Amino acid sequence: MSQQQLNRNTIVKKSNQGRMIISSHAIQLTRAERNFLIIANGQLTIQEIITMLGVPFDTVNSLLENKLLEISDWGESPTLVSQNIPQQDITADPIQQKLNIALPPLENSSPFHRLYAFLSIQIPEFFGILSFTQILKLERASDINELAILKDNLLEKVKKKYGEIAYNAYQEKINLLTQELKNDL
Structure with a gap:
């Protein structure tokens, strides 16, 4: 697997380890890390979550390094559906x-x-x-x-x-x- 570039359109989700951490509180996470991990569902882009929570992009790197998040889609061709359809x-x-x-x-x-x-x-x-x-x-x-x-x-x-x-x-x-x-x- 070739290493691709993480970007703001990348979609992330909780790893199995991430799900366990949220449930058990086994690892001490910062508030930003915990909130980001809770929201990451394999549907939202990094940008959407960062905007929603107001957390820095470095939060993502920390969670990925600790294997609490995994990449769902690298986001090279984002297809976002507008949520404001009349x-x-x-x-x-x-x-x-x-x-x-x-x-x-x-x-x-x-x-x-x-x-x-x-x-x-x-x-x-x-x-x-x-x-x-x-x-x-x-x-x-x-x-x-x-x-x-x-x-x-x-x-x-x-x-x-x-x-x-x-x-x-x-x-x-x-x-x-x-x-x-x-x-x-």
């Missing part, structure tokens, strides 16, 4: 695209893990700067009941931003994610 321009197709975003491999996973994966991708899309607190709650959730509160918050945002049709589509997707495993038993 409601009247929204059709069912963009909603379906948002709903059908590929989740990490979830074979033999519990409804909790399926919903967790879905929420970790969707929350930053709808909460903007407030996604930090929602993702922090997501990282601390230990059962499906704690995720239910976050799910309800997400559904409220979807309804407010896109309307009833989108709300129903999201509700249906969440129901499928949480019931799919029950059908396998």
